[in-house]
Amino acid sequence: MTKEVDVVVIGAGPAGSVASSKLIKEGLKVLVLEKMQFPRFVIGESLLPHSMDYLDELNLLPAVEALKFQVKTGACFFHDGERCDFLFENQFSDGWSYTFQVKRADFDHALIKEVEKQGAEVEFQAEVTDVKTSAATQVVTYRDANGDIHEVHCRFVMDASGYGRVLPQMFNLEVPVATPPRGAVFAHLDDTRRTPEDGRNIFVHAFNDNTAWIWSIPFSDGTASVGIVGDKDFVEECYADGGKLFKQKVAEFPGLNGRYDGVEFMFEPRLIVNYAVSVKQVYGEGYVLCGNSTEFLDPIFSSGVTLAISSGYKAAALVAKQLNGEQVDWEKDYSVVLKKGIDVFRTYVLAWYEGTLGDIFFSEKIDETIRQQICSVLAGYVWDETNPFVKKHSTLVNAVAHIVKM
Ligand code: FAD
Structure with missing residues (x-):
C-alpha cells in the first residue's frame, strides 16, 4: 500500500530536523527520509547564537544541552599579528550571548531523535531517488536499506538534503556562484594544550594575502576541529601526500603558538572542494528548498547551520500555512526573506x-x-x-x- 503523509522532508540534518519539528508543532504528519545511518560525520561545527532562538522555541534545546557541548561565547580573528575579538554578549541585537561548538554527528543525531519523539516518522538509510511534483499530490520515491523501492504520496516536499542537493539537481535548478573555486582540508586533533579562553572561541587566522585562513574550533572532549580554507589549488596542495602541508601548517602556524605541534590526529585530513553553489529558485509547485540545498557560499563566518535552521523553520511555517488553507506568497514571504539574510552574509564574505x-x-x-x-x-x-x-x-x-x- 502506498504511504500517505502531509509532508516528506528529505534529509535529517539541522534544516530537516528543525523544519520537521515546526511542521509537527503545526499538527502535520511528517515523514523524514535520510540517506545515511546516523550518527554520521558532516563538517560545519561552530554554531551562531541566532540558532538558539529556533532550538529554544521548538523545545529542542534541552536535548542539545544534555550533550554538554563546548560553550562558544565569541569569535577571534587574526591577521599579520593583529587580533580582533567579538564577544556575543556585547552585541547590538537583543539576542543570545552564547551558543555551542558541536561535533555534528552527535548534534544532528540528537536533534533528529528529539524530533522523532515529537512525532515525526524518520527512516534512515532511505535515499530519495525521484520526486514528481504537481499542484495537488507529490510523489516521492526512495530506496531503503535493503535496496527495495517505495513510493510515498504527500501534499508537500521539503528538500533539506544539504550537499546532496536532491531537488536542485533533479529539477535542474543549480546555478554557479561568482566567487572563485575554493575548498577546505580539515581534521580533528588532540587539543589539550588550550587555555580556557581558547576553549570559548572560534579562532580564524587569515594568511596568504587573505586568500586563505585557518580555523580552530575547540570541542568539550579535549579535541578540536582544525581546517584550512583557500583557493582550490592551494587546499589540494595541502591535502596531497597524506596532508603533509596541512599537517605542517597546523603544527607551525605562527598564530597557533604550537598548540597543535606534534599532537595526535583523530582522523587523517579530509578534503572538500567546490562546495559553493546557488539555485535559480528556492520553491516551486508542491516543494520548497531549505538549508544548504538553497545556497552555500563560504564557511568563514560559520553561518551554514544557522541559515539551515532558520530557513528550515521559515519554510516549514509557510508550508503549514498553505496546507491549512491559507494563501502563501512564496516569493515575498520566503524567497525574498531568505535572500535578504544570505545577502548580508555575502557582503561580509566578499569583504x-x-x-x-x-x-x-x-x-x-x-x-x-x-x-x-x-x-x-x-x-x-x-x-x-x-x-x-x-x-x-x-x-x-x-x-x-x-x-x-x-
Ligand atoms: P546537511 O547537514 O548536509 O544534511 C543534509 C542531509 O541530507 C544529510 O544527512 C544527507 O545524508 C541527507 N541526504 C542527502 N541526499 C539525500 C537523499 N537523496 N535522500 C535522503 N537524504 C539525503 N556551518 C556552520 O554553521 N559552522 C561552521 O563552522 C561551518 N564550517 C564549515 C566548513 C566547511 C569547510 C564547509 C564546506 C561548510 C561549513 N559549514 C559550517 C556549513 C555546514 O556544513 C552546512 O551549512 C550545514 O551542514 C547545512 O545543513 P543542512 O541541514 O542544510 O544539510
Whole structure:
C-alpha cells in the first residue's frame, strides 16, 4: 500500500530536523527520509547564537544541552599579528550571548531523535531517488536499506538534503556562484594544550594575502576541529601526500603558538572542494528548498547551520500555512526573506576576502557601537533591520572600510 503523509522532508540534518519539528508543532504528519545511518560525520561545527532562538522555541534545546557541548561565547580573528575579538554578549541585537561548538554527528543525531519523539516518522538509510511534483499530490520515491523501492504520496516536499542537493539537481535548478573555486582540508586533533579562553572561541587566522585562513574550533572532549580554507589549488596542495602541508601548517602556524605541534590526529585530513553553489529558485509547485540545498557560499563566518535552521523553520511555517488553507506568497514571504539574510552574509564574505572587512576588524578607529552592530551580524542576527550593518550592509561595510583607511 502506498504511504500517505502531509509532508516528506528529505534529509535529517539541522534544516530537516528543525523544519520537521515546526511542521509537527503545526499538527502535520511528517515523514523524514535520510540517506545515511546516523550518527554520521558532516563538517560545519561552530554554531551562531541566532540558532538558539529556533532550538529554544521548538523545545529542542534541552536535548542539545544534555550533550554538554563546548560553550562558544565569541569569535577571534587574526591577521599579520593583529587580533580582533567579538564577544556575543556585547552585541547590538537583543539576542543570545552564547551558543555551542558541536561535533555534528552527535548534534544532528540528537536533534533528529528529539524530533522523532515529537512525532515525526524518520527512516534512515532511505535515499530519495525521484520526486514528481504537481499542484495537488507529490510523489516521492526512495530506496531503503535493503535496496527495495517505495513510493510515498504527500501534499508537500521539503528538500533539506544539504550537499546532496536532491531537488536542485533533479529539477535542474543549480546555478554557479561568482566567487572563485575554493575548498577546505580539515581534521580533528588532540587539543589539550588550550587555555580556557581558547576553549570559548572560534579562532580564524587569515594568511596568504587573505586568500586563505585557518580555523580552530575547540570541542568539550579535549579535541578540536582544525581546517584550512583557500583557493582550490592551494587546499589540494595541502591535502596531497597524506596532508603533509596541512599537517605542517597546523603544527607551525605562527598564530597557533604550537598548540597543535606534534599532537595526535583523530582522523587523517579530509578534503572538500567546490562546495559553493546557488539555485535559480528556492520553491516551486508542491516543494520548497531549505538549508544548504538553497545556497552555500563560504564557511568563514560559520553561518551554514544557522541559515539551515532558520530557513528550515521559515519554510516549514509557510508550508503549514498553505496546507491549512491559507494563501502563501512564496516569493515575498520566503524567497525574498531568505535572500535578504544570505545577502548580508555575502557582503561580509566578499569583504573578508577583499581585505576590506579586515581593515574594519583590525582598526582602532572603530567605535564600540559599530563593533556591537557587526557583532550581531557575526552572531547570525541578519534579519534584524534595526541594525544599520544589516539594513545597509552593502554600502556601510565599504564606506566604513574606506573611512578607517583614510
Ligand atoms: P546537511 O547537514 O548536509 O544534511 C543534509 C542531509 O541530507 C544529510 O544527512 C544527507 O545524508 C541527507 N541526504 C542527502 N541526499 C539525500 C537523499 N537523496 N535522500 C535522503 N537524504 C539525503 N556551518 C556552520 O554553521 N559552522 C561552521 O563552522 C561551518 N564550517 C564549515 C566548513 C566547511 C569547510 C564547509 C564546506 C561548510 C561549513 N559549514 C559550517 C556549513 C555546514 O556544513 C552546512 O551549512 C550545514 O551542514 C547545512 O545543513 P543542512 O541541514 O542544510 O544539510
